[in-house]
Amino acid sequence: MADCIFCKIAAGEINARIVYEDPDTLAFLDLNPQAPTHALVIPRRHIPRLTAAADTDAELLGKLQLAAARTAKALKVDGAFRLVTNNGKAAGQSVDHLHYHLLGGRKLLWPPG
Ligand code: 5GP
Numbered sequence: 474m475a476d477c478i479f480c481k482i483a484a485g486e487i488n489a490r491i492v493y494e495d496p497d498t499l500a501f502l503d504l505n506p507q508a509p510t511h512a513l514v515i516p517r518r519h520i521p522r523l524t525a526a527a528d529t530d531a532e533l534l535g536k537l538q539l540a541a542a543r544t545a546k547a548l549k550v551d552g553a554f555r556l557v558t559n560n561g562k563a564a565g566q567s568v569d570h571l572h573y574h575l576l577g578g579r580k581l582l583w584p585p586g
Pocket residue numbers: 478487489490501502503504505506513558559565566567568569
């Protein structure tokens with residue numbers, strides 16, 4: 474989608490530190506990390522947020538989960554990490570392209586703020 478930062482990263486038009494990729498998904502380091510390890514795991518195809526996903530996206534959403542687990546392994550935080558999506562502005566979503574934050578490398582508090 475035009476004017477979507479994450480679509481541009483997926484297309485290679487904006488640089489990012491890519492840490493995992495496959496034909497359907499991509500993971501790259503967050504520009505403003507909130508933990509020693511902070512990656513964003515996204516579908517290559519533009520879906521604005523989780524609640525915008527359709528029944529036909531079920532396979533892609535499954536692949537996204539597996540991509541997150543593989544990213545955690547690649548970054549050596551698979552023993553302990555958090556996977557979270559901010560769905561909607563009031564939940565903290567600032568980029569309207571579905572993404573999971575993968576956070577690790579420090580003690581993570583619960584509940585999150
Ligand atoms: P949200 O606030 O939508 O849940 O998360 C968006 C995330 O994208 C933020 O953590 C922000 O730091 C990150 N971000 C925004 N623009 C860029 C960018 O151009 N490159 C990278 N690598 N991360 C970005």
